[in-house]
Amino acid sequence: MKTTLSSFLVAVLMVFGCAVNAQNGDQFISEKAMNAEVEAHLNLSFKMVQSSFDKAYVQNPAIPRGILEAISFCNTRFTHRSFTKTTDDAGVGMPRTYGIMGLTLDGQNYFRDNLKKVSMLSNISIDRIITNPDDNVMAYAIAFTKIAQQKMISAKSIDKYIPVLVDLCELPLENDIQNDYAMNTFLYGVFDFLNNPQNASKYNFPIYNLNLANVFGDNYPVLSSSFVKIENDGVKTKDNFQFKPTTISKPANSKNIESADYGPAIWNAAASCNYSVGRNTSISAVAVHYTAGSYAGCISWFKNCDAASSAHYCLRSSDGQITQMVLEANKAWHVRNENPYAIGLEHEAIEPVQNYFTVAMYQSSAALIRDICASGYGISPLRMFYRDTLDDGTALDYGIHSLGAEGSCTRIKGHQHFPGNDHTDPGPHWNWDYYFKQVNNTTPTTTYNTPTGVFTDDGGTTANYTVDNRKLYLIEVPDASQITLSFSQFALETNYDFMYIYNGNSV
Secondary structure, three states: OEEEOOOOOEEEEEEEOOOOOOOOOOOOOOHHHHHHHHHHHHHHHHHHHHHHHHHHHHHOOOOOOOHHHHHHHHHHOOOOOOOOOOOOOOOOOOOOEEOOOOEEOOOOOOOOOHHHHHHHHHOOOHHHHHHOHHHHHHHHHHHHHHHHHHOOOOOOOHHHHHHHHHHHOOOOOOOOHHHHHHHHHHHHHHHHHHOOHHHHHHHOOOOOOOOHHHHHHHHHHHHHOOOOEEEOOEEEOOOOOEOOOOOOOOOOOOOOOOOOOOOOOEEOOOOHHHEEOOOOOOOOEEEEEEOOEOHHHHHHHOOOHHHOOOOOEEEOOOOOOEEEOOOOOOEEOOOHHHHHHEEEEEEOEOOOHHHOOOHHHHHHHHHHHHHHHOOOOOOOOOOEOOOOEOOOOOEOOOOOOOOOOOOOOOOEEEHHHOOOOOOOOOOOOOOHHHHHHHHOOOOOEEEEOOOOEEOOOOOOOOOOOOOOEEEEEEEOOOOOOOOEOOOOOOOOOOOOOEEEEEOOOOO
16 A cells, blocks of 8 residues: 655554444544433433423422432433333343333332332322323322322421432332442432533422432542452442441441452442343353343342343443442343353433443443453454445444354454344444544554655555554654555455544544
8 A cells, every 4th residue: 555645644544454444424423422422312301391390399388499400310321111012122031110210110120110119109090100101290299298298308408308219219118238329329319410510400499419428428539430449358439438328218238349350430239030040051152131121120120030131241331330249250030042252231221222332331331341352351342343334235233243152353343243142232323433433442553654655555665464453653744734544555355354444633
């Protein structure tokens, strides 16, 4: 490949590897734009249901403004979920939740059936709560008001309503540290939402200025941290703050917490009935999923033997916090017959998933993938699903497309890309281009500053390029205004290898 150089800033990226890669015109998007897209979807979802919240506050004026929106944000991202068609094609079999408030009808003898409780307290039928958005929010608001009255809570300080939130939550009240942690995670999400001044302005509630450190005490650093250090004696932050049992879910004394595979993750073991101890096959792949439920709910669900499913890691949408639930050496149950060789990552998201795929979660997940690839399993970070459309127009991020089983070229891929599965996650809204670049973010750059020059692939002037490599060239010529690239020889393998040219000094 020969080029004449006369430009100010041009980045040329070439990736050669054994993976299915393709082109999509709208995949190149900045982090700011990605978060803006999530925010735009949230705004649209909220506008569709805003009147339901307004009506509920008018008839239940004692409820602190904003708390209904906070619960809905944590549970459904302002989406009315009625399940007129099956939506359990991308998850871990968690019980369905209904309406804007995300209420559980059948907790499968594990989660509490809070929809039935709300129906009883509000005298609004289950059918109306499921099908009508106004009734869904109104029923919850009436139940909230009645429970607050029963508990004689009418304080201006919004954290005083924790007993009401716990009473109306679907999470189980079991005597163990794991469900205690899950409940605290839910409460932290509610109050973190209410403590955000931008949310206060956008959703029209007062600025509460909660001191979350006082609300959650010694557990605040753990609940708010994306990265937590795991040691044999417990869950700690880098500053040695440790998660302690609380009285919220009446937990027993804290159990000894094993050391996990990934230092920044919180260790919270899945029930032993939901995974297999050990493996009879070497680890060679990573499966990317989304939960079809909340982060706290997914953690709690994997504690339930009726789930008959698990994943190695769960990730929180808001800040990328990671909880490990199955050791990598053990076989989690997440991709059917492909479980023996795969590590599973569950990312918090519920339809519409566009409201959940944040930059923070992508970056946290990518750091975890890099750690897995560096753990001696022989998984190259370059061997991951990258783009969504093949050269012949086949879209691989819609529906189910097997990219091979054990030993296949594409090692890091979506649930939808494993053979023998009927799940379609993470689907077309997962930004594989950005994810790939975050995982493979250590590529060195070769810089050219001269007006003319020659660059080649790693095969030199006579040989073909090798597999599993990624090259980045930066052409940066002072005072130049344009560039001419003249290729004396150029050939890439269809669907597998590609070259990008960027107008700028980075990808």
